[in-house]
Amino acid sequence: xxxxxxxxxxxxxxxxxxxxxxxxxxxxxxxxxxxxxxxxxxxxxxxxxxxxxxxxxxxxxxxxxxxxxxxxxxxxxxxxxxxxxxxxxxxxxxxxxxxxxxxxxxxxxxxxxxxxxxxxxxxxxxxxxxxxxxxxxxxxxxxxxxxxxxxxxxxxxxxxxxxxxxxxxxxxxxxxxxxxxxxxxxxxxxxxxxxxxxxxxxxxxxxxxxxxxxxxxxxxxxxxxxxxxxxxxxxxxxxxxxxxxxxxxxxxxxxxxxxxxxxxxxxxxx
Amino acid sequence: xxxxxxxxxxxxxxxxxxxxxxxxxxxxxxxxxxxxxxxxxxxxxxxxxxxxxxxxxxxxxxxxxxxxxxxxxxxxxxxxxxxxxxxxxxxxxxxxxxxxxxxxxxxxxxxxxxxxxxxxxxxxxxxxxxxxxxxxxxxxxxxxxxxxxxxxxxxxxxxxxxxxxxxxxxxxxxxxxxxxxxxxxxxxxxxxxxxxxxxxxxxxx
Numbered sequence: 001x002x003x004x005x006x007x008x009x010x011x012x013x014x015x016x017x018x019x020x021x022x023x024x025x026x027x028x029x030x031x032x033x034x035x036x037x038x039x040x041x042x043x044x045x046x047x048x049x050x051x052x053x054x055x056x057x058x059x060x061x062x063x064x065x066x067x068x069x070x071x072x073x074x075x076x077x078x079x080x081x082x083x084x085x086x087x088x089x090x091x092x093x094x095x096x097x098x099x100x101x102x103x104x105x106x107x108x109x110x111x112x113x114x115x116x117x118x119x120x121x122x123x124x125x126x127x128x129x130x131x132x133x134x135x136x137x138x139x140x141x142x143x144x145x146x147x148x149x150x151x152x153x154x155x156x157x158x159x160x161x162x163x164x165x166x167x168x169x170x171x172x173x174x175x176x177x178x179x180x181x182x183x184x185x186x187x188x189x190x191x192x193x194x195x196x197x198x199x200x201x202x203x204x205x206x207x208x209x210x211x212x213x214x215x216x217x218x219x220x221x222x223x224x225x226x227x228x229x230x231x232x233x234x235x236x237x238x239x240x241x242x243x244x245x246x247x248x249x250x251x252x253x254x255x256x257x258x259x260x261x262x263x264x265x266x267x268x269x270x
Numbered sequence: 271x272x273x274x275x276x277x278x279x280x281x282x283x284x285x286x287x288x289x290x291x292x293x294x295x296x297x298x299x300x301x302x303x304x305x306x307x308x309x310x311x312x313x314x315x316x317x318x319x320x321x322x323x324x325x326x327x328x329x330x331x332x333x334x335x336x337x338x339x340x341x342x343x344x345x346x347x348x349x350x351x352x353x354x355x356x357x358x359x360x361x362x363x364x365x366x367x368x369x370x371x372x373x374x375x376x377x378x379x380x381x382x383x384x385x386x387x388x389x390x391x392x393x394x395x396x397x398x399x400x401x402x403x404x405x406x407x408x409x410x411x412x413x414x415x416x417x418x419x420x421x422x423x424x425x426x427x428x429x430x431x432x433x434x435x436x437x438x439x440x441x442x443x444x445x446x447x448x449x450x451x452x453x454x455x456x457x458x459x460x461x462x463x464x465x466x467x468x469x470x471x472x473x474x475x
Binding site: 159162163166167169170171172173174175176177178180181182185187188189190191192195233234236237238239240241244245246247249 | 294295298299301302303305306308309310311312313316317318320321322323326327330331334335378379380381393394395403404405406407408437444446447451452453
């Protein structure tokens with residue numbers, strides 16, 4: 001671990017030194033890619049996953065229980081491969097849930113924590129990560145190597161997919177944006193950031209197999225709930241509620257489109 | 271006879287199936303906005319009325335940004351009427367101020383303070399001066415725009431109008447309507463117009 005952190009520091013210094021103004025966009029891009037490769041040696045997401053594991057196993061809340069008996073869809077206590085099949089429908093809540101939403105359910109049911117407390121701080125900052133992000137990092141790392149497999153075998157899943165697709169193409173706000181404005185045409189970018197075509201299987205796979213991710217520009221691990229929240233900010237929309245049906249529907253649409261992609265997260269991003 | 275009846279029955283089932291699929295589609299279409307209104311909250315200047323579509327947004331969403339020709343023409347004519355031209359009849363401001371506005375990507379999000387100066391985000395989507403290497407490609411390159419199109423008053427007017435309301439020329443353009451939405455002021459639009467149309471601007475070097 002120590003060693004990879006040192007490598008990280010060296011990589012950062014190298015990156016900063018080469019990112020000076022006056023390079024061609026290709027050179028700048030190459031620098032970012034190199035940076036990314038070097039970071040793969042020691043993705044800081046691992047630190048989040050380690051902390052998440054400790055939190056997951058710790059007895060907490062009024063019921064003084066851990067989250068170990070949480071059912072993420074494959075039975076209580078099973079973590080292997082669960083993220084690759086989320087969002088999914090849960091009969092006990094009667095809802096389609098993503099990982100973040102299901103974690104809240106378990107904190108409420110198993111630990112007796114109030115929903116209000118469980119959703120108090122969904123996104124952290126560089127100084128203070130949110131516990132939610134650490135738990136997420138731990139659980140998704142248990143799906144490494146598993147193919148994304150979202151089934152629309154239930155009317156609620158079908159509904160989430162259909163609404164999610166419509167949300168993706170819904171144009172509104174002062175700048176007339178939809179998700180498709182930035183994510184539906186090949187080879188486009190904003191400034192130097194490549195924009196994946198998320199309505200196509202290839203683009204959706206690239207994105208959904210690598211999120212949640214450690215984001216170098218934020219120096220933090222970020223979740224899919226955050227990614228969608230921040231894109232709505234860029235769209236000049238009002239803010240979507242954390243773990244709301246709309247965000248989960250969009251995630252269902254993207255994840256279903258990414259079916260078959262092999263999960264490789266938590267990833268690392270620019 | 272029996273076979274024909276079965277075929278007819280199967281046919282009827284298929285038709286019923288299609289009808290209900292269409293009905294489901296219409297139901298989902300109608301529900302999207304209800305879902306958003308339930309699941310979003312106002313934050314700062316980003317108020318909930320932003321979720322309501324105007325006619326242009328509604329038609330462009332409905333037709334996947336490719337409305338029938340006649341409908342597109344109607345939108346463009348309607349948007350053209352919404353453009354407010356500068357009161358003094360001059361389209362050109364200061365290209366140096368325009369460069370800053372073209373560079374600036376801030377404005378209109380829930381993080382922006384009311385009354386703060388907005389940018390035009392031009393570089394997010396367009397190449398302009400070749401000196402700036404960090405540019406987006408959602409829109410076409412505007413490098414050498416004035417030089418190539420000609421430094422005429424008619425072209426100055428076109429650029430002013432395009433920035434004010436992109437949909438007056440391309441019904442479902444991905445470019446925001448920066449004047450109509452109140453993002454840029456009259457003076458800011460003039461400055462950016464000069465950035466594209468002034469022979470001394472780096473865009474035309």
